[in-house]
Amino acid sequence: MFESINQNLQKVFARFQRGGKLTDGNIQDGLREIRQALLDADVHFKVAKDLIDEVTNRAVGEKVIESVTPAQQIIKIFHDVLTAAMASDKPLVIGQHGPTVIMLAGLQGSGKTTTAGKLANLLKKRGRQPLLVAADLQRPAAIEQLKVLGQQLGIPVLAKTGVTPPDLCAEAIPFARANGHDVVILDTAGRLHIDEPLMQEVAAVKARAKPHHVFFVCDAMTGQDAVNSARAFHERLALDGVILTKLDGDTRGGAAISIRHVTGAPVRFVGLGEKLDQLEEFHADRMASRVLGMGDVVSLVERAQSVVDEKQAEEAVTKLLTDEFTFEDFLFQLRSMKKLGPLKDVLAMLPGGLGAQLQNAPIDEKQLDRVEAVICSMTREERLRPDVLDVDRRRRVARGSGNSLDQVNAVVKQFAGMRQMMKQLKSQSGLMGKMAARFMPGMSGAKQHKAQVIEEMRKKGDLLRAKRKMERDRKKQNRRRR
Amino acid sequence: MFKKLFEGLKKTRDALSLGLRTVLSIGRDLDDETLDRLEETLYTADLGPSATAMIEKARKAYKLREIKTTDDVMVFLRKEIEDRLGERSELELRGVPPTVVLMVGVNGSGKTTTIAKLARHFTQQGKKVVIGAGDTFRAAAAEQLQIWADRVGATLVRGKAGADPAAVAFDAAEKAATEKADVLLVDTAGRLVTQAHLMQELSKISRVLGKRIPGAPHDVLLVLDATTGQNAIQQAEKFKAAVPVTGLIVAKLDGSAKGGAVVGIRERVGLPVKFIGVGEKADDLEPFDPKEFARSMFEGHTP
Ligand SMILES: Nc1nc2c(ncn2[C@@H]2O[C@H](COP(=O)(O)OP(=O)(O)OP(=O)(O)O)[C@@H](O)[C@H]2O)c(=O)[nH]1
Ligand SMILES: Nc1nc2c(ncn2[C@@H]2O[C@H](COP(=O)(O)OP(=O)(O)OP(=O)(O)O)[C@@H](O)[C@H]2O)c(=O)[nH]1
Ligand SMILES: [Mg+2]
Ligand SMILES: [Mg+2]
Numbered sequence: 001m002f003e004s005i006n007q008n009l010q011k012v013f014a015r016f017q018r019g020g021k022l023t024d025g026n027i028q029d030g031l032r033e034i035r036q037a038l039l040d041a042d043v044h045f046k047v048a049k050d051l052i053d054e055v056t057n058r059a060v061g062e063k064v065i066e067s068v069t070p071a072q073q074i075i076k077i078f079h080d081v082l083t084a085a086m087a088s089d090k091p092l093v094i095g096q097h098g099p100t101v102i103m104l105a106g107l108q109g110s111g112k113t114t115t116a117g118k119l120a121n122l123l124k125k126r127g128r129q130p131l132l133v134a135a136d137l138q139r140p141a142a143i144e145q146l147k148v149l150g151q152q153l154g155i156p157v158l159a160k161t162g163v164t165p166p167d168l169c170a171e172a173i174p175f176a177r178a179n180g181h182d183v184v185i186l187d188t189a190g191r192l193h194i195d196e197p198l199m200q201e202v203a204a205v206k207a208r209a210k211p212h213h214v215f216f217v218c219d220a221m222t223g224q225d226a227v228n229s230a231r232a233f234h235e236r237l238a239l240d241g242v243i244l245t246k247l248d249g250d251t252r253g254g255a256a257i258s259i260r261h262v263t264g265a266p267v268r269f270v271g272l273g274e275k276l277d278q279l280e281e282f283h284a285d286r287m288a289s290r291v292l293g294m295g296d297v298v299s300l301v302e303r304a305q306s307v308v309d310e311k312q313a314e315e316a317v318t319k320l321l322t323d324e325f326t327f328e329d330f331l332f333q334l335r336s337m338k339k340l341g342p343l344k345d346v347l348a349m350l351p352g353g354l355g356a357q358l359q360n361a362p363i364d365e366k367q368l369d370r371v372e373a374v375i376c377s378m379t380r381e382e383r384l385r386p387d388v389l390d391v392d393r394r395r396r397v398a399r400g401s402g403n404s405l406d407q408v409n410a411v412v413k414q415f416a417g418m419r420q421m422m423k424q425l426k427s428q429s430g431l432m433g434k435m436a437a438r439f440m441p442g443m444s445g446a447k448q449h450k451a452q453v454i455e456e457m458r459k460k461g462d463l464l465r466a467k468r469k470m471e472r473d474r475k476k477q478n479r480r481r482r
Numbered sequence: 483m484f485k486k487l488f489e490g491l492k493k494t495r496d497a498l499s500l501g502l503r504t505v506l507s508i509g510r511d512l513d514d515e516t517l518d519r520l521e522e523t524l525y526t527a528d529l530g531p532s533a534t535a536m537i538e539k540a541r542k543a544y545k546l547r548e549i550k551t552t553d554d555v556m557v558f559l560r561k562e563i564e565d566r567l568g569e570r571s572e573l574e575l576r577g578v579p580p581t582v583v584l585m586v587g588v589n590g591s592g593k594t595t596t597i598a599k600l601a602r603h604f605t606q607q608g609k610k611v612v613i614g615a616g617d618t619f620r621a622a623a624a625e626q627l628q629i630w631a632d633r634v635g636a637t638l639v640r641g642k643a644g645a646d647p648a649a650v651a652f653d654a655a656e657k658a659a660t661e662k663a664d665v666l667l668v669d670t671a672g673r674l675v676t677q678a679h680l681m682q683e684l685s686k687i688s689r690v691l692g693k694r695i696p697g698a699p700h701d702v703l704l705v706l707d708a709t710t711g712q713n714a715i716q717q718a719e720k721f722k723a724a725v726p727v728t729g730l731i732v733a734k735l736d737g738s739a740k741g742g743a744v745v746g747i748r749e750r751v752g753l754p755v756k757f758i759g760v761g762e763k764a765d766d767l768e769p770f771d772p773k774e775f776a777r778s779m780f781e782g783h784t785p
Binding site: 113142152368 | 531734
């Protein structure tokens with residue numbers, strides 16, 4: 001997500017960097033570009049204007065500072081403004097006593113039912129006893145959908161036909177109390193904010209069930225209309241939070257900024273997939289960092305930690321640093337990448353403009369699977385020493401992986417390109433080493449030191465020694481582990 | 483056409499004052515402020531970069547005195563949008579029956595409901611319709627489609643939850659062919675374009691259909707949620723790269739979102755809009771009319 005705004009802003013800031021001091025002229029120039037980037041990211045037209053005005057005021061006020069570069073200055077100000085625009089001053093507290101009632105509302109298909117399941121799952125994991133209420137009596141099989149989710153989670157679902165949603169929701173509270181539930185989650189039907197009868201109905205649900213929290217469930221891909229729907233739901237329901245769904249896509253997600261701006265309701269959770277454990281808390285500063293192309297290192301590390309085998313990751317880093325990039329490493333990277341999520345997401349999270357650089361690299365997401373198949377059809381020797389891959393061997397690999405010879409050739413070429421790119425990246429002042437130390441899990445303390453040692457050795461050109469030292473270290477460690 | 487859309491808009495604005503302002507603005511001289519306001523109108527309709535391009539063109543024409551009044555500029559911009567949208571493009575039954583239509587799109591965009599609407603569209607013409615429940619992933623997806631199939635009088639072919647969607651698609655093709663149906667509509671699970679494996683699954687479904695019925699799928703329709711912003715362009719590009727998409731259906735145009743992103747899609751990805759969805763019922767489907775659509779971009783604009 002956000003990769004585009006990233007790239008645009010990076011372009012702008014690159015120009016700032018060349019520029020020297022902040023002048024009215026270059027501020028205006030840069031801000032025009034930032035405005036465009038915000039618009040491309042679906043931030044509402046007027047909201048973008050307000051934000052730019054705010055930054056202009058502050059930037060002009062601060063232009064006397066000479067100890068930092070203009071780019072740093074603007075980035076800092078913009079980061080602060082965007083963070084403030086999305087952050088919440090109060091943490092979300094889900095009450096401990098009596099049944100806490102949570103109501104979900106929003107447009108059709110935004111993700112309410114799925115999110116109801118996710119929230120129930122999250123709260124159950126925190127030791128609560130949730131009850132799901134199927135208050136969508138409109139959409140075909142909506143009740144059935146929630147029931148299936150409830151079944152998967154082992155969480156009861158209250159469902160009834162022949163009642164009105166407000167009646168059902170009102171009934172749900174004493175039912176929950178009587179059955180030992182301390183959280184009640186109301187899944188309401190999707191509705192358009194301009195549909196007066198249905199907006200009255202949802203207001204009635206709120207009046208009857210008296211929820212402690214009303215969350216507006218919003219699709220992260222929403223464009224300019226987000227302000228209209230959010231405002232209308234806010235007017236009827238006094239929203240106290242927003243849940244942004246489908247953030248696992250490649251949307252730039254500017255709606256997050258717009259909605260907060262017009263309702264004041266902070267984003268509380270984000271949906272990152274269709275599965276019931278893919279709900280996470282929202283972090284304004286991370287989102288702002290992403291918007292500004294500073295790289296969401298924190299999120300990346302967290303995700304990397306959960307999916308990448310630590311030792312293998314470490315080895316992969318070592319390999320990268322010692323110029324031993326083979327098809328085996330390529331394969332490992334492909335697989336970790338796939339587990340991490342969309343390649344573009346991952347790349348966008350890398351700091352320092354690396355994301356933008358890598359995005360132009362010859363890596364095509366659709367082809368990941370093909371590449372994987374091709375590598376799997378190689379012998380171990382071929383994977384470790386790609387140079388041996390002559391035409392005969394390539395033909396065999398093609399047959400084995402169900403690809404054409406051309407396709408195999410393309411993969412080998414792609415690999416050579418990556419290898420070349422790795423070399424180039426490394427020659428850029430050991431950036432890769434620094435990045436790897438932050439990015440790869442478990443690379444703290446001693447391990448980080450080790451990476452530094454290797455980096456130093458590499459600089460001296462003593463690759464062989466570095467590699468042998470790694471081997472020795474690893475063996476020693478393995479012995480100790482046993 | 484667009485009746486519901488206009489009804490919706492009427493609810494939200496003071497028609498009288500708008501009418502008054504419109505009358506006062508007729509023939510008024512154009513100025514920069516009016517152009518700025520038009521830019522905002524087009525942007526808030528999700529036209530994105532296309533809005534900038536069109537306004538730039540209008541500014542040039544204004545400088546050259548090719549357009550002079552507020553009326554001129556409205557005519558100018560409407561034509562710009564129409565030209566970008568191209569000709570009307572209808573969904574035709576092609577090839578030897580059954581004609582196979584595959585429905586694709588991101589999560590929750592309106593695919594399943596649109597299948598029901600299309601099924602109704604064809605059964606009303608006396609055609610025999612089979613539907614394939616290719617979403618075996620989302621909770622109660624097949625149940626949802628079963629209810630619709632019963633309502634609109636189509637035959638549903640479904641697999642077990644978690645079954646291979648390509649296998650279900652093949653079974654549906656088999657049924658449609660042996661029962662001599664006129665149309666086969668195949669539903670698929672919602673997927674975000676970043677999920678490479680799911681995009682490949684889609685290609686497989688498409689290929690499998692072609693194995694059973696020569697030339698299938700004859701149409702692949704991308705269902706777009708009208709509220710979608712600039713991500714719509716990525717959706718169109720990526721789905722088109724995975725399956726031979728032939729057109730768009732814009733669902734949920736009965737809300738206040740204008741769906742302007744389709745202009746950029748037509749310009750940059752070359753996909754025409756075939757139908758629009760204007761409600762949650764089976765007959766809330768209308769053919770797409772570029773002229774009407776261009777006009778609707780300015781609905782609610784205060785001259
Ligand atoms: N990729 C992804 N898909 C999601 C996410 N949240 C929901 N979905 C999907 O979005 C689609 C719509 O979700 P629902 O939960 O049915 O949406 P809803 O708001 O209840 O829909 P209505 O009740 O019809 O208004 C389904 O395909 C979900 O699996 C998310 O965070 N990521
Ligand atoms: N107002 C309105 N609602 C619509 C329209 N089309 C679909 N919907 C609603 O949008 C929601 C999602 O529709 P579905 O047809 O289930 O969407 P889908 O794309 O099949 O969703 P997944 O299979 O979960 O990806 C439902 O509540 C529909 O009733 C439309 O044209 N207007
Ligand atoms: Mg629902
Ligand atoms: Mg569906």
